[in-house]
Amino acid sequence: MINRIAEINDASFLNAIKTILDTKTQTQTLSLTPEQRFEIIESQKEIELGLFVEQVELDKKFNKQLTGK
Numbered sequence: 001m002i003n004r005i006a007e008i009n010d011a012s013f014l015n016a017i018k019t020i021l022d023t024k025t026q027t028q029t030l031s032l033t034p035e036q037r038f039e040i041i042e043s044q045k046e047i048e049l050g051l052f053v054e055q056v057e058l059d060k061k062f063n064k065q066l067t068g069k
Contacts, residue, residue, distance in 0.1 A: 008014055
């Protein structure tokens with residue numbers, strides 16, 4: 001199959017094959033900007049310091065405000 005694909009000279013057809021293969025592969029690379037990387041690192045530091053609220057607690061506060069209790 002690799003040899004047959006290597007013989008194809010039609011760029012748009014090869015791009016179509018690439019698109020199909022990209023949707024079927026399990027590993028995908030996520031490209032992050034430097035700002036996004038920084039935010040992730042800062043968030044990890046906050047988690048290590050316990051500076052977060054768990055979703056369950058947030059839901060309780062939200063529901064409490066909704067019901068006025």
